[in-house]
Amino acid sequence: MNTQDYSKFQELSPFELKDKLIEIAASASERMMLNAGRGNPNFLATHPRRAFLRLGDFSVEEAERSYSYLDSGFGGLPDKEGMLLRFENFIHRHEDRDGTTFLRAALSYAKDQLGIHRHELLHEMVAGFLGCNYPVPPRMLTHAEKIVGAYLGKEMFGSEPQQGPFSVFATEGGTAAMTYIFQTLKANGLVKQGDKVALGTPIFSPYLEIPPLPEYDMPVVDIRMEEGADWQFSDAELAKLEDPDIKIFCIVNPSNPPSVKLSPDDLDRVAAVINEKRPDLFVVTDDVYGTFADDFVSLFAKCPRNTLCVYSFSKYFGATGWRLGVIALHEDNVFDTALTALSEDTKKELDWRYSSLTTAPREIRFIDRLVADSRAVALNHTAGSSTPQQIQMMLFALAGLLDRDDRYKNAAKSLIRKRFNTLELNMGVKPHREPEDVNYYTLINLQHLSGRLYGDAFADWFVANKKGYDFLFRLAEETSVVLLPGKGFEVVDASARVSLANLTEAEYAKIGAFARKVISEYHDEYAGQQG
The missing domain is CATH 1.10.20.110 (Histone, subunit A)
Incomplete structure (x- = not known):
């Protein structure tokens, strides 16, 4: 059994750690590496x-x-x-x-x-x-914006009525959207160093890593989802949002890595806190996995004034290489309201910042400041995603709108959920899905898995001996299977994230069997110590 100490890698971002795990997994030339650590799907819309x-x-x-x-x-x-x-x-x-x-x-x-x-x-x-x-208008081509907006309306609002018109900004993927939002909030004085950022955790790791950067220096407040409640929020956690020092609340819904959507009740409770207690709060909801969920409704529908909606076409349409994302914002929104409430000195500084664009810079809406800031303002006239990208995005959106019987959607959901069942069965446990589970990813709680396979005493030993992190490296070295640590996504328990989107069902069967094999080897070590 390998006894190498892998603790020196614990502080790496999960996506940087992935490269190290791939290096280890690929070192055994006689085995095929199985990388279930990244969410790039192996299916696409034709x-x-x-x-x-x-x-x-x-x-x-x-x-x-x-x-x-x-x-x-x-x-x-x-x-x-x-x-x-x-x-x-x-x-x-x-x-x-x-x-x-x-x-x-x-x-x-x-x-x-x-x-x-x-x-x-x-x-x-x-x-x-x-x-x-050049892209004209720079924010988005006129008809492309209308069509993509209609698609977002269908997918983000579900059965909820739409609350007024909203604008759409085409970006180079969801990651560019995240970058632009933080940049423009800071550049316009809407957030400053020391302001707090609330994150619905577990969460996609860049949301954890951006706020502490020196240019932002914003403390992070965890609004933690409870695994025992199928990754929903407790009232005590949501009450943290009432802190007026929290300026932004970021959430990925359905979550990454648990891959669970907010339940209707949870969505209403989150919306009630925002609408009734924090009508000034800036909300960013990243809903890239919403199209894989049943009966999905976004915070963009429940809190229209407060919420910037980030959506990417990458996962659902198998288009990560196209870099197609959008930011959507209702015309009546707290971001524009906050701009009008800035001090006169700050407004004058911003007048100078945007003076090359118009003689009335104070009238520039927040979403159009996102566009300008994405190109350092001076290059606003050449801003915008490339027009061929926007046309492919438009066609993806039309595919969603034309899919009246949800044939593509149902096929995509069926595919990933069948893989989840296969993985669970080959780990030796009975598959179980809660109503809000999406299963684009699954989070293997290693402590729970150990207990389900070999009892609570072994599970306690597994945690006490810190085997969870070591598990990932052993899995990579001994089986060439690459998973990511839940810790990098602010998951408390020892866990591993498995993407159910990028391998074949037969390969998920192998991953499940390999995971059980490694856990069994730990159990042999445990049994030897007991004897």
Whole structure:
């Protein structure tokens, strides 16, 4: 049995630790490494991608209508006049090709459900695919914003009524959204060093790591979810939000790594604290996993004035490499209210900061300051995600809107939940799901697993001898399986996060068996000490 001391790695971010575990796991050339430590899915949406390719064929044909006499691969900007008729002819010529049916349905849906003229949308899509102009408006292309907004409305509000209009800012993935939010809050004097940040923990580790950075220096207050209550909040934990020194509350819902959504009751209790006790609180909800949950409703729906919604298309559509994320904010919001309440001296400083953009800088809304600050203000005119990215994002959103029977959604949920069952069974335990469980990840509580397999006395020994962290390295070295520590996500008990999105079911069976094998070896060590 390996006795190497791995304690020197305990302070690494879980995603930096991952690289060390991969190095160890890959060192055994006779074994295949199984990396269940990262959430990149191994499934993806094909229909909106085929639509993107067919749109590309048409877009290039449109460009080739100009300058063809030069015979040098030259093309020109697409001409809106007559484009819709040419597109109908294109569809007719390629009726049997995947993607064309999707595009026809997309244009029909946008006209019928969203009131977008087909020729206007088509021109935006063609020019956007070609990438022949800067993103205009910089925050997001006009029709792309409306379509993505409709998709967010469907997925984030569920059965809740929408509370007024909201704006959308297209970002380079959810991680860029997180970065921009903290930057703009600080740049606009809405938070300062020493202000507290409340985090609904466990949580995606960057939310833990950003506030302590020197440029922010913001103490973190844990608002801890209780594992014994299926990762929901107690009243005592929520009461912490009443502290006026807490300026921001960040939550990932469904959670990462437990992968559990807030229950309807919990959501109402969180909303009641914010709406009744802290109407001034800035809330950031990261809802990237919401599309995998049953009957999902976001805090963006329950606390519309207070909440910035961060969403990424990366997981649900299998698009991490595309870097497609958004920030959504209602037009009536506490961020803009807080800007008007700043001191006159601070307002004057901000007048100077944004003076190159307008003669009335105080009228710039918070969401548009996010855009400007993302490009150091001076480059606001070239801000925005690339237009081809925005077109693919639009097509993903349309795929969600057109999925009336939830065929894609149900397939995605069924896939990850079947993997969860396989993992649990091969660890030697009976699978159990609570109503709010999502199962994009699962958090293996090593203490509980040890107890379920070999009894409470062994579980106590496992914890007392600090075997939980050592477990990850032994698993990597002896079986080439890579998991991440729950500790890096502010999980209290010894635990390991397993992504259920990025391997095959057969490989999850192996991970379960390998995990049980390592626990069994610890039990042999324990039994030897007892004898």
